């Protein structure tokens with residue numbers, strides 16, 4: 001019995017190694033990172049309905065260095081935090097519900113195929129990883145970031161003091 005258990009553990013370990021590295025981790029504590037910028041997309045924006053509402057962008061300390069120098073070191077993580085927009089009163093917009101977060105992680109070796117950036121998404125409620133997006137990130141995310149980000153190494157937003 002004990003041998004069987006050991007064998008099962010050995011097979012599981014080989015399986016994990018064969019499956020490659022772990023998926024991108026949830027960026028715990030990102031709400032306390034530096035706020036980079038905010039934006040609002042209305043219903044007529046081509047990115048609606050997915051990106052309709054308010055978003056805020058956050059950078060961890062390594063990513064903040066990237067915003068300062070234009071070169072993002074490995075370990076940089078950027079979070080795009082998407083919310084619905086509420087209308088709490090006349091001619092006013094406020095924060096509604098969180099819809100999802102989009103995440104970019106810098107690892108030049110692991111994500112060499114997508115310009116050194118890994119992409120993923122966690123959806124609310126439940127902050128569940130959107131596996132289809134992570135598996136298909138080069139097309140779903142990286143294509144647009146690679147082609148259109150204005151000279152900023154796949155990053156669109158800029159940090160304004």
Ligand code: HEC
Pocket residue numbers: 037038039057078079080102103104119120121133140141142144145149154155156157158
């Ligand atoms: C059609 C183009 C396009 C696609 C596809 C796209 N993005 Fe973006 N992304 C943008 C733009 C434009 C911004 C800047 C928004 C702003 O500055 O307010 C942005 C911003 C971001 C940011 C903040 C860092 C930055 O570049 O400014 C992250 C993180 C991000 N996107 C992740 C993702 C992920 C993950 C996916 C795939 C699920 C994705 N994006 C798909 C255009 C795109």
